[in-house]
Amino acid sequence: MFYASTYRQLQPLFVACSLAAAMVAPIAHAQTATAPASVAAPASNLGPGVIAKVNNVAITEAQLLRAVQQSGLPDSLNLRAALKSQLVSRELFRQEAEKKHIYDNRPEVKQAMQEAKDAAITQLYLRDAIKPAPVTEQQVQAQFDSIVASLGDKEYKSRLIQVGDAATAADVLAKLKAGADFGQLAQQVSLAQNKVRGGELDWISFKTPAQEGHTQNLPLPIAQALAGLPVGGLTPTPVNWNNTYFILKLEQVRPTQVPKYDDVKAVLRQQQEATALEKATIAVVSNLVKQAKIEQ
Known part of the structure; x- marks a missing residue:
């Protein structure tokens, strides 16, 4: 991943x-x-x-x-x-x-x-006015190198249930400890978008001990809890973050799989181009807002 x-x-x-x-x-x-080469247009x-x-x-x-x-x-x-x-x-x-x-x-x-x-x-107008900065190969390579440098030696596969209050979290954790299926329970009660996948999270890697800003966008308390679990283990108590509660289950651990640059550079370029488009759009909108009289 x-x-x-x-x-x-x-x-x-x-x-x-x-x-x-x-x-x-x-x-x-x-x-x-243009028409893909694999789709032949009839004469x-x-x-x-x-x-x-x-x-x-x-x-x-x-x-x-x-x-x-x-x-x-x-x-x-x-x-x-x-x-x-x-x-x-x-x-x-x-x-x-x-x-x-x-x-x-x-x-x-x-x-x-x-x-x-x-x-x-x-x-x-938007096509003519919004001029994103071009993305260079050097920028894409630098992003790849930065991401690789941020990874730990292990990566984790887990499931997560998010609920809105401590009482519900305690009830969910009790059911899981009693043998309830994590995926089914996630589909029933979780507030997270991945509930449709039974709470399944993608593989994720970060250096340990986990530090703020270096957890691949995973909230620090959740990353810390995940790194401390044995395979198959549940968080012993719900993790409280941002006024919500999380229960985690660690399913697998493996050595971090780092892809080849050529396999991911197209995706990285698309991400950087989207960011460049967003920045150029913000600049145009901000300038128009400054010049306009807007009443709401």
Whole structure:
């Protein structure tokens, strides 16, 4: 397991920044999207870049690529065939509705057109205004080296149950000591997001004794408790941190598995590019906020 994730808490002002970054990414992706080499496009006599015509109205390869990107599904010939059928059907519907001339002036149509225009010009502005700093190979290598240096000689596989008060924590721990299944109990009572996985945590490694800021984003009391457990052991008492209570079970320990740089550099680059995009977005939003009169 490789520990490269970091969790930042932005101030409320920067909620807009995340939204802006989310908006600018799809348009940039759509402009550069190309068909994967493994997906062969069938030959067409309809004209360059045209995949179908509906009453002489062209449906283009670019439209299909955007539909593939927006679907979020792996590109394939079957997906493209299904989306192409949807585009053809949509064009048929549009033409039939347009013939009736009764929809043009309806308020909901005008509102939808205005919203689509607003979204398009906003995305174009964000693409032009937000210029993330490029990420270099040296930066990616430095991040990899820093992460490797922060790892301990062992890594831990564990489960965790999070509850909101001491009484519930004591009850959960008593049930576990009496033989209750940790995974099932986690699914039933845990407040943590990993409850759906029975409280399972990813492999994690850190130097011991655990020190603040050097626990791979694991809260220090939890890291300290985890490092002190025998394999198969439960925390003898609930761990109190940030007004919540945690019960841990250590399932496995093994020597730390450090991946090869070439196997993880793409992921590290993506993380750094996302951070650069966030920083550039914050700068743009902050500048606009300073110049604007905002009343709430």
